[in-house]
Amino acid sequence: MIQTFHVYMNYGRDNIALNDVTLEIDRGEFVFLTGPSGAGKTTFLKLIFREEVPSQGQILVNGRNVSAIPEAKIPFLRRNIGVVFQDFKLLPRKTVFENVAFVLRVMGIAKLERKRRAFQILKQVGLHHKMNSYPLQLSGGEQQRVAIARALINEPVLLLADEPTGNLDPELAFEIMSLFQEINARGTTVLVATHDRDLIMRLGKRVILLEKGRVAES
Amino acid sequence: MRFVRAIAYCVEEAFVELWRNRLVNLVSIGTIAVSLFILGIFLTVSASLNQLLEGWAGRVQLTLYLEEGLSASDREQLDLVLGNSPELESFQFVSKEDALERFRSYFPELSTLPDLLESNPLPASFEVGVAPDFREPDQVRVVARRLAGLDGVSEVDYDLLWIERLTGIIELVQMIGLTIGSALAIASVFTIFNVIKLTVYGRQEEIGIMRLVGATHAYIRGPFLVEGILQGGLGGGLALGLLYVAHQYLLREALRSVQLLPSDDWLQFVPPPAWAALILGGMFVGLLGSALSVRKFLASPV
Known part of the structure; x- marks a missing residue:
């Protein structure tokens, strides 16, 4: 699903975020990406859905060279990748429903169908009663779950999550992980960046450890 | 959809x-x-x-003053020419007597003036209406020039200033x-x-x-x-x-x-x-x- 070949990412001359990263994640895998803060976890995720382009090296996602995708096609790549951002990135002036169903709307899906699917996915994260609230009316944990619901609504082939349990208490964190596992069982490849060791231990999945931009363990 | x-x-x-x-x-x-x-x-x-x-342009009218002592046959000839002119919408003959009559009705206080002159000084004329397609000032001028050149016409009068x-x-x-x-x-x-x-x-x-x-x-x-x-x-x-x-x-x-x-x-x-x-x-x-x-x-x- 994801293959990287000697990927480098520099922000300016002295700021090297990724240093010769070569790795492979198979279709249907569930992988944790871990490492200390500043190790390059977020950068790695950004490269996959092409929020950033690597300074050097190649990245294949679902068989496509991400750097070579023409700009006009990038939205279509992103529609197939669910992303849970560390800072949620919810649209503050849209309701929970509108946020979650945004990608469906962009895809031209009818409102009734959008409602149905949004309700379903929000129910799975336990927020179906807050469809009409605005993000700023929700707690951090709730916003995080909205972000998760948005990432999952289009049944992506790949789910990227950046510290998706950072704002959740352990019980809820575990619930979210169960949800991810469920999604994974249905065929979605899942890549979760986290430094929550407990969570990693509990799930016993493959772990990629990044340290100072290098793959220390895979 | x-x-x-x-x-x-x-x-x-x-x-x-x-x-x-x-x-x-x-x-x-x-x-x-x-x-x-x-x-x-x-x-x-x-x-x-x-x-x-x-x-206003609808009322663009030319007056063709005729030469004094124009014979009846000359007038008929003129009649024919005007009748065959596509630039004209209408024309009407105003005889010397009609002109005098009008003068008297327009200016009642001067109505005795012609009598003092013993003969009628007013010329006979044709009053001509220009067809709608020829009412632009430039066109009116061309029409006027052509009419002024006709035999028996002494003068053409028209008012384009306002237009x-x-x-x-x-x-x-x-x-x-x-x-x-x-x-x-x-x-x-x-x-x-x-x-x-x-x-x-x-x-x-x-x-x-x-x-x-x-x-x-x-x-x-x-x-x-x-x-x-x-x-x-x-x-x-x-x-x-x-x-x-x-x-x-x-x-x-x-x-x-x-x-x-x-x-x-x-x-x-x-x-x-x-x-x-x-x-x-x-x-x-x-x-x-x-x-x-x-x-x-x-x-x-x-």
């Missing part, structure tokens, strides 16, 4: 944004309204003057209107450009998020363009409303007070095609402003 939904999305978002930033948007709607209003005023006045001109003056005034009014109107239209484009720029800046983060979750460039741009079109259309509508009020209560009154109004119905309100032109023109101005702004400030699609 997908396309219809995309359009619906753009329109809905545009309305939401329009309402959300209503104060700023009022500025751009107002600028467009003012420029189209001023353009409209000039159009109304020039259209009305044109109508007035047409009324020429009015034509000049209409051209001036139209030119002033177009100049001011287009200057203001350009100002409106810039206003919209800047208002949309502010909106784009204010929504930078939101736009970034939309892109990250898979919105295409067209989807992000669409609402801004529709917003510009709506601003322009609303401006055009407002201009039309103002124009109506101005027409009803100001222009007519002003012209009536200076007694420039021959009858009540000549100062027409702009006709329906012009309503459409005002509103469509506003929409175009709005679209232009927002398109330029979006092009400049939403350039990077990633």
Whole structure:
């Protein structure tokens, strides 16, 4: 699903975020990406859905060279990748429903169908009663779950999550992980960046450890 | 269906944004309204003057004074020539006696004057109406020249002065209107450009998020363009409303007070095609402003 070949990412001359990263994640895998803060976890995720382009090296996602995708096609790549951002990135002036169903709307899906699917996915994260609230009316944990619901609504082939349990208490964190596992069982490849060791231990999945931009363990 | 939904999305978002930033948007709607209003005023006045001109031109009449002592056969010949002239709509013979009769009825206090002269000094004439296709001042002059050259015609008299003056005034009014109107239209484009720029800046983060979750460039741009079109259309509508009020209560009154109004119905309100032109023109101005702004400030699609 994801293959990287000697990927480098520099922000300016002295700021090297990724240093010769070569790795492979198979279709249907569930992988944790871990490492200390500043190790390059977020950068790695950004490269996959092409929020950033690597300074050097190649990245294949679902068989496509991400750097070579023409700009006009990038939205279509992103529609197939669910992303849970560390800072949620919810649209503050849209309701929970509108946020979650945004990608469906962009895809031209009818409102009734959008409602149905949004309700379903929000129910799975336990927020179906807050469809009409605005993000700023929700707690951090709730916003995080909205972000998760948005990432999952289009049944992506790949789910990227950046510290998706950072704002959740352990019980809820575990619930979210169960949800991810469920999604994974249905065929979605899942890549979760986290430094929550407990969570990693509990799930016993493959772990990629990044340290100072290098793959220390895979 | 997908396309219809995309359009619906753009329109809905545009309305939401329009309402959300209503104060700023009022500025751009107002600028467009003012420029189209001023353009409209000039159009109304020039259209009305044109109508007035047409009324006058309908009475463009030439008088062909005939030579003294023209024989009956010469007159018949002239009759024939005039009858075969396509530039003429009508002609009527006025004999010396008829002319005297008219003179007496026009100037009763001078009615004894011809008697003092012993003979009738007034010439016989033809009064000629010009056909509608030949009523432009230049054409009238050509017709007059041709008629003056006919055998038996001593002089051709006509009055084009007023028509020429009015034509000049209409051209001036139209030119002033177009100049001011287009200057203001350009100002409106810039206003919209800047208002949309502010909106784009204010929504930078939101736009970034939309892109990250898979919105295409067209989807992000669409609402801004529709917003510009709506601003322009609303401006055009407002201009039309103002124009109506101005027409009803100001222009007519002003012209009536200076007694420039021959009858009540000549100062027409702009006709329906012009309503459409005002509103469509506003929409175009709005679209232009927002398109330029979006092009400049939403350039990077990633």
